[in-house]
Amino acid sequence: MKGIKVNFFVKTLCLCLCWPLFALAQTSAPASADGKTPVWNELKGEKLEALQLKGDVTRGAEAFQPCQGCHRRGAVGSASGLYPRLAGQHATVLVEQITDIRAGKRVNPTMAPFSDEHVLTTQEIADIAAYLQSLPPKTLPEAKGPGSALERGEKLYAKDCAVCHGNRGEGDAKKFMPLVAGQHYQYLLREMALIRDGKRGNANPDMVKVISAYGNADLEAVADYISRLLAP
Ligand code: HEC
Ligand code: HEC
Numbered sequence: 413m414k415g416i417k418v419n420f421f422v423k424t425l426c427l428c429l430c431w432p433l434f435a436l437a438q439t440s441a442p443a444s445a446d447g448k449t450p451v452w453n454e455l456k457g458e459k460l461e462a463l464q465l466k467g468d469v470t471r472g473a474e475a476f477q478p479c480q481g482c483h484r485r486g487a488v489g490s491a492s493g494l495y496p497r498l499a500g501q502h503a504t505v506l507v508e509q510i511t512d513i514r515a516g517k518r519v520n521p522t523m524a525p526f527s528d529e530h531v532l533t534t535q536e537i538a539d540i541a542a543y544l545q546s547l548p549p550k551t552l553p554e555a556k557g558p559g560s561a562l563e564r565g566e567k568l569y570a571k572d573c574a575v576c577h578g579n580r581g582e583g584d585a586k587k588f589m590p591l592v593a594g595q596h597y598q599y600l601l602r603e604m605a606l607i608r609d610g611k612r613g614n615a616n617p618d619m620v621k622v623i624s625a626y627g628n629a630d631l632e633a634v635a636d637y638i639s640r641l642l643a644p
Contacts, residue, residue, distance in 0.1 A: 452616050453588055459511040462534050467503060467542025475536040476543055478526060487544050491555040493598025500549025500643055502585035503541035509614075510537050518614040519606075549643035551594035557636025561629070565637025568630055572622045573638075581641040593641035600635035 455463070476487070482495045489497035498506065512518040514527045525531075532540075570579075577583055581593030592600065606612040608623045608631070626634075 453508055453512075453614070458515070458534055459507065462507045462511060462537045462541075463504065465535055465538035467538035467540070469539075469543045469546050471536070472539035472541070472543025475532070476540050478531075479540070482523070482526075486550065487547055488550050488552060489555075489596055489599070491552045491596060493555065493596040493600075493602065496599045497549065497552075497595055498544045499547035501544055501591050502583055502588075503538075503545040504585050504588050505583065505590045506541040506544055507537055508588050510541070512614040516613075518612060549591065549594060551639075551643070552596065555596035555598070556639045557597040557632065559636060559640075561633035562637055562640070564630075565633035565635070568626075568634045569637050573634065576616075576619065580644055581638055582644050591643060592638050593643040595639060597635055597639040600638055601631055604631050604635060 453459075476483075480487075483489055483498055484495065487498040489495040509518060510527055510532075513520045513523060514529060514532075516524075576587075576589050577592050578589070581591065583589040583591040603612065604623060604626070605628075607615040607620060608626060610620070623631075
């Protein structure tokens with residue numbers, strides 16, 4: 413009887429003492445300067461590993477085959493914008509997005525079974541990224557926007573987006589800024605809305621600040637403009 417009481421007491425004490433530590437561990441995800449938002453694109457774990465591996469273009473072409481069912485041959489994507497063009501994208505950006513998707517940081521249930529760790533090794537991620545980067549970023553003519561507000565789109569892009577995505581939409585490999593020039597209109601539109609509305613998961617917080625002021629007409633104008641930029 414005495415033993416049970418002591419045991420109970422010790423357990424309760426343990427729980428009381430340890431609970432705050434447990435709670436702390438739960439909330440101690442990496443935080444940015446304001447202590448609230450998680451760090452964007454933290455370079456650690458598998459992401460860092462994949463970035464440090466040397467990708468092989470030939471092996472990457474092989475490993476990309478199962479992806480072609482959706483992203484198509486030559487990784488041109490679909491004009492409907494359901495599947496983005498991946499051809500010509502910076503390898504760093506591709507590694508970032510694939511590892512975020514499979515870590516569940518970027519929401520993409522459609523693709524998850526194909527990028528799962530059971531079907532794709534870290535080396536294959538590096539290989540695929542090298543392969544995709546080597547492909548020409550072709551644009552599909554039928555995947556452009558309607559062309560009705562290009563002047564407005566150009567102004568918005570120059571004012572709010574070029575600083576990160578480059579004057580010609582070329583992005584910046586070192587800073588993980590995606591190439592957006594000539595990407596499919598419908599895909600651009602969908603991603604911008606997801607990023608604005610906090611539904612993409614791994615969005616860059618500085619981009620969110622800029623795009624949260626955008627109404628749908630602004631999104632349409634700027635996506636239209638970008639879809640017509642020629643990727644360098
Ligand atoms: C079942 C269809 C499907 C398959 C197969 C698939 N994907 Fe995807 N993928 C998608 C969809 C849909 C998106 C866009 C999701 C969104 O709207 O955010 C996407 C997005 C991506 C992106 C992000 C592109 C960007 O511009 O940010 C990358 C990178 C990618 N896929 C790589 C791959 C690779 C590599 C494979 C093969 C291992 C693959 N995908 C297989 C459907 C698929
Ligand atoms: C502070 C830098 C920054 C600014 C400003 C910015 N972006 Fe981005 N944008 C990014 C980064 C970084 C990503 C990709 C990484 C992520 O968030 O997952 C991204 C992603 C995107 C994507 C998705 C690309 C893809 O392949 O899925 C689109 C579209 C986009 N930005 C458009 C815009 C537009 C349009 C503007 C201006 C209204 C803009 N961005 C302003 C940094 C920026």
